[in-house]
Structures are given as C-alpha cells and as structure tokens.
Amino acid sequence: ILAGARLSGKVGSTGIGVLNMQTRAVDGLTPANYFTVARVSHELPNRSNVGAIFVNRAATGDLIGEAERWNRTYGVDGRWGIGQYGEVSGFAAGTDTPGIEGDQYAYRVGTAYNSPAWRLSGEYTEVGEGFNPEVGFLAREAYRKPSLLVSYAYRPRGFLGLQELRPHVFYRGFWKPDGFQESGRLHLSSNIEWKNSWNVHASANLTHEGVLEPFEMVEGVWVPPGVYEHTQADIRVNTDLSAPLSYAVDLEAGGFFGGDILAITQGLRWRIGDIFFTDTEWEYNDVRLPGGAFKANRVRVRLSCNFTPNIYLQALLQYSDVETDFWSTNVRFGWLDRGGTGLFVVYNETREDDEFLSRFGPRDRSFTIKFSRMFDLLK
Numbered sequence: 001i002l003a004g005a006r007l008s009g010k011v012g013s014t015g016i017g018v019l020n021m022q023t024r025a026v027d028g029l030t031p032a033n034y035f036t037v038a039r040v041s042h043e044l045p046n047r048s049n050v051g052a053i054f055v056n057r058a059a060t061g062d063l064i065g066e067a068e069r070w071n072r073t074y075g076v077d078g079r080w081g082i083g084q085y086g087e088v089s090g091f092a093a094g095t096d097t098p099g100i101e102g103d104q105y106a107y108r109v110g111t112a113y114n115s116p117a118w119r120l121s122g123e124y125t126e127v128g129e130g131f132n133p134e135v136g137f138l139a140r141e142a143y144r145k146p147s148l149l150v151s152y153a154y155r156p157r158g159f160l161g162l163q164e165l166r167p168h169v170f171y172r173g174f175w176k177p178d179g180f181q182e183s184g185r186l187h188l189s190s191n192i193e194w195k196n197s198w199n200v201h202a203s204a205n206l207t208h209e210g211v212l213e214p215f216e217m218v219e220g221v222w223v224p225p226g227v228y229e230h231t232q233a234d235i236r237v238n239t240d241l242s243a244p245l246s247y248a249v250d251l252e253a254g255g256f257f258g259g260d261i262l263a264i265t266q267g268l269r270w271r272i273g274d275i276f277f278t279d280t281e282w283e284y285n286d287v288r289l290p291g292g293a294f295k296a297n298r299v300r301v302r303l304s305c306n307f308t309p310n311i312y313l314q315a316l317l318q319y320s321d322v323e324t325d326f327w328s329t330n331v332r333f334g335w336l337d338r339g340g341t342g343l344f345v346v347y348n349e350t351r352e353d354d355e356f357l358s359r360f361g362p363r364d365r366s367f368t369i370k371f372s373r374m375f376d377l378l379k
Contacts, residue, residue, distance in 0.1 A: 013043040031059040047081035071134040072096040103128030119151040147172040166191040184208035197240035221292035230255025259289035310336040341372040
C-alpha cells in the first residue's frame, strides 16, 4: 500500500463514506491498482433506510493483463419497518469484469417479525454464475439459498426456577443454478434458561451435503463424490456467563460425510470487573470416515486488560494440530481518542511444526503502527 485516504461522516440522517487507496505492482504477480469504495445511506422513520454502494478496482502500469484491467461492483439496499415488529429488507448488486458476460448479479429479499415472544423470518438469496466482486469475497459461488426461522419464547412463572423456554426451527439450503443441492441443514432445537442464567441448548440437525468432486479433508483422508445425508445431536451447557468465573461445554455427535464425528468444545472464562478478562477454549474432533480417520485439537486463549476506558491491551494465542502443529499470536495495544480513532499497535506471528521452540525464528511476523484522528469538516 503506497497511500490512501478515507472520508466518513454523517449529515443529518445521511451517512457517507469514501475510501481511496493505491497499491504498488509486484513483478510477475500483479499490477499496481487503484481501489475506491463509496457508500451512502439514508435513515428513514420506523427503522427504515435506503443505501447504495460502489466499489472499483483499476489497474495501472505495464503488467496489466486483459482480465486485470478493472473490476466494478455496485448495489442498492434497503429496509422497511412495518408497525412495531415487522420489516422487509433486501439488496440487489451487480459486477462488471472484462471477459465475463451474463449473470453478473446477486440479490436477497427477506421479511421478519420480531416480537417479545415470536421471531419469524424468511429470506431468499441468489448469486449469478458471473457475479465477481474482486474487492471482497464470496463464501460460495453461484447459488440459490432459501432460509426460514420460527422461534417462540415462553417465560413460565414459578416453575422449577425457569426464566425462559425457547423452542425454534431453522432451515437453510444451497442449490446450484442447475438445480443440484449443494448443502442443507434443518435445525430443531430448544433453549432452556434458568433465573440464575444457567443455560441448556439441545438440538437435532438433519444435514445434506452434495459432493461433485473428491476433496482431501486432511492429508490422506479423502471424501469421494456423492450425496451425504446425516443426523447429528448437539447439546450445549453453560453457567452464568456474566459471573466472574464461568464454564461452557458443547457436545456434538452424529453422521459426517459417510462416517461419524464426535466434537467436544469446552471453554473457561475468568473476569475481574471491567479491568481483566481471559477466555480459554479447547476444541476436540474425532472423525471416522470410510476413507480414513483422524483426530484434531484446537486451543485458543484470549486475554484482555483495560487500563482505562480508552487504553487497552489484547492478546490472542491459537494452536492447532491438524496435519502440523500450528501456532498463531496476535497482540494489540489501543489508545482510543473518539469514534474508534486513536493509536493502534499490532503484532502478529505464526509458527509451524516445532518452530515455536526453535532458534530459527518465526515463520511469519508483522508489526503495524496505525494512528487516526477524527475531525469535523463543517466546523
């Protein structure tokens, strides 16, 4: 990144944000590029709003290929509040990329009703085969996705110390444009919360996965093409998460790509007021497939220390033993001014195999200092 500028603010009910940035060329890999993002949104009465966005990448220099010249994404979105609890929302977007013609669109329409007792929502999303937002990402390419949620919250009086019962049903599925179902999940669940804030969440999940090409889940363990339909059971229990010391455990077991999976996640949190917070989580997976079996562990430790309301130090340490021992460390110091601006110092490091204790240094390391300040152009 050679240079960049950002302008953001709000005038009345209208918010505006503009970002422009120039990157240098990397010989043999990519040309230099200008990046521009512009966003405007306007608030309307009763939780309603409308907005628009434009994103542009323009290549410069001698390394430009035909497909690298430019890429543009544009879209509009909005939400319309109906009464006290209802709303209708959606977006429509398109892209322009040299060499791609047709189906460069994406859209979503949805409706929701959220009252103190009921949560009802339904939506439909479609992404065309040519939709290509290069300044960003797509979790999946070219799909049609319907989803539906029905949830009811019941608060009994004087029954076993219960605070709330919340049964709910959720479904989400993904289909390719040719009608092939790529995945689906029906979630049947009930959440039980006591007045002491202990919580039990029990659920059954009916899953569908369609695999068109074989893929390697871990080294030496392959999943062949096919349609995999399974049932999984899940139960989560946690103590009062607002207490100084709390514990949570999640047990999941059932079918998985023609085999079975047992997943156990445990977490321990310790809090000292608003000053100190630590969260340790261990995730264990035992996977047994027709093409092989493996076990995987992931450990995450998060620390946060707030010296004052505006000065803090945060650290995140993660370890995973999938295929290789992998360590990552993130440490961030922040001295806030206002509106999320101020001084930020960030250190990142990753190590693989036995390098964590070796004398040869880290596999990757970065150190970043960032300072930003907000001021009002109209005063």
